[in-house]
Amino acid sequence: MVTSEYERRIAARFATFDQDGNGYIDREDFSGAAKALLAEFDTAARSDRGQALYIGAEAFWQGMAGIADRDGDQRITREEFVNGAVKRLRDNPERFADIARPFLHAALAVAGSDGDDTVTVEDTGRVLAVLGVPGDAARAAAASLDTDGDGRVGEEEIVRAFARYFTVPE
Secondary structure, X not given: OOOOHHHHHHHHHHHHHOOOXXXXXXXXXXXXXXXXXXXXXXXXXXXXXXXXXXXXXXXXXXXXXXXXXXXXXXXXXXXXXXXXXXXXXXXXXXXXXHHHHHHHHHHHHHHOOOOOOEEEHXXXXXXXXXXXXXXXXXXXXXXXXXXXXXXXXXXXXXHHXXXXXXXXXO
């Protein structure tokens, strides 16, 4: 049972990971996110960038499952996510950044065109939209990450913002 305001906010984050809406997070949600990003940015799955994205998605899944899949059934329920993963990650946000980084790094490589670990604000918004953030919110979030106003967002800003979003303090 979700009892605190904090837990209610985090339960809402669950839907971001549950890409197919089946009520739990599993490996297919992560590989599905990778597939959707590749389609959005017209990148072949067998390309170096495509393979790196799938490898990053698998690493992200393994990290989340290791923290949250308490019963070992290879899926994370909403309760496991709220009562397990998020509480542990809240105490160590750097751990969340570490498990998300390979996927986010690879997503930036797919979305970016110049290989400098940055991506345009527009393409950052596209990534967020593919990952389930509603259009206007995705664009606003992407714009807020461009702290120096150069029209580009770097990997560190994205990783920190991602970790902050999922490790909301009580």
